[in-house]
Amino acid sequence: MSFKFQKTLGIIGGGQLAKMLILSAQKWGLKTHIFTHSLDEPASSLAGKVTLGSHSDKKALISWLKTCDWITTESEFVDLKSVKSQKIQPSPKNINLFRDRLTQKQTLENYKLSTSPFSLLTSDNTFKKPSVLKKRLFGYDGYGTEIVKNKNSFTNFMNTNPIHNDWIIEDHINFSKELAFSLVRSKENSFCTLPLVETKQKDSKCFWVKGPVKNKNFEDLLKKAKKMMKDLDYIGLLTFELFELKNKSLLINEIAPRVHNSGHYSIEALNLSQFDLHLLAVMGEKLPKKAHSNLGFAMVNLIGSNTKKPVINATDKASLHWYGKTENRKGRKMGHITCIDKSSDLALKTALKEAGKQTL
């Protein structure tokens, strides 16, 4: 159960998630080697080594794989199924199972994990009630998601998206809050649960997160989620985005087989962050049962509003993360701010105030 020194962690991708994974790995003295498409990516300037390549270049990926002792990915969009390697965790098989919203939801149903009613979209579908159409693959931050509230917009959608079975159709849920949490599994079925948090979206993107929060149905959901991860031999961190209904029951909105924006608070708020815990699992270390937060916390995303150069001020009462992206863009996640305080509401108040001082 000991760290293996001088060994190399490989990460596929060079965005902010890869960057924060690297910061964790380097805190522990591990070597890092990323496979990404550009030296301008946030993670490129801090990785020990960078191999430039396209995700579709199987030959390049395989030769890169050989230089790494453990491998993980920051994105489920890369299909690694053809690259046969035990080193990759979560396994490509599990990533592919969850990245397809159809098989994701079918799997959740198999484990009695409640999710919004859904079906594969077919040409036979007609408008019945307000629904959400989600692209099965490559959707994120609202991209690949359409809310249809009436017959007209439904018909319009069906006409402009002729390949219907690329999509699933879900009931539109009237939730009272959105919650999230992550669960990490390592070998020998050791689990670590991160705190339940509330998340707020704005323009289909995560705006803020605060926690920890409570829900009486959380333990039951956890039990079923662990059973699913055990049966699938899922290794690494898995993130659950939830709807909390008025009666406090929980529905799973979607799950992501990777570290996640809803867990960025954990860098400051927990003794082991989501990035630390994911790496421990990928390296086959035994996990602590819980990642504790002694106080309340909040995280606010810093999202680009135009293409001008941002003006970012140092924060007084919060912690600032800036991803170092070379271009600002409207809607782009450029950084985030985390705050710790006696309660999550106090923390959120300060984090929002600090975020308000930034111009981007």
Added chain:
Amino acid sequence: MSFKFQKTLGIIGGGQLAKMLILSAQKWGLKTHIFTHSLDEPASSLAGKVTLGSHSDKKALISWLKTCDWITTESEFVDLKSVKSQKIQPSPKNINLFRDRLTQKQTLENYKLSTSPFSLLTSDNTFKKPSVLKKRLFGYDGYGTEIVKNKNSFTNFMNTNPIHNDWIIEDHINFSKELAFSLVRSKENSFCTLPLVETKQKDSKCFWVKGPVKNKNFEDLLKKAKKMMKDLDYIGLLTFELFELKNKSLLINEIAPRVHNSGHYSIEALNLSQFDLHLLAVMGEKLPKKAHSNLGFAMVNLIGSNTKKPVINATDKASLHWYGKTENRKGRKMGHITCIDKSSDLALKTALKEAGKQTL
């Protein structure tokens, strides 16, 4: 007061202090470029760029300087006085003033900052009472420090160290505790004070740190220290190691013009770490007045006991930092563990327990 994007922080040195400065810089998306002697140094694998060179190679240093927007150093041992550059903070003049224990103590006396009685060692000195002999330059972690308790050991010291004026002689202080804190100054005389902490040494090396602690004389000392830093136009973080006497009065043992082992706790315990604050000052940002700790904290060093490969276990209730040094050695600082809890004593208990699980 805004971050300057795509700009480069230069650091002279490649050890764990440089490494932790880089982790701070990268969290903010800054580029980093270090000047060090080996690619095997802890900071070399994570710096954006590494220039290999000897500190005495003025030409190489100057050409490296030109690639950086701000420059700082992890060690006062490097004499940068001949390298004329406004970019270097703290200024080489101030570093040289404080790195020489004679001029350091003379400066403290000028500002009525109490320190143990001392004088320059000369051939006329005879043994009068238990004393501490300190090498004026390049002493650290007990190296360059000799405690003489009787006439014999004094005579022996004088004979084996013929260049007497390389040394100062101090009264041996019977302190009840050792304390420490850091003070950061940026331009426009903006200051940030880090919490007062207790430090415990073992074999002349920092063993653990806990805090925050209180002392009724701290405010008065702070006032004088700020006056000194203002007059000297000292920019960056300055660390004060203190003796607390039985009557709670404070004597300055020594000061270090850089980030310091006694402040490593700040990565987890404060919203801005000592590394963050030092960088803000070096970049000319305005500082918050205080760096707050919401709870108690403790840090325990992981120190090598032999040359065998360490076995380091993942920590459950603490945060682990491993510097990634290529060789373990007796007495070498290899990593540290930080713990946050309701009180500093609880935090220390856990941190010591977690440190006890490691074999090195």
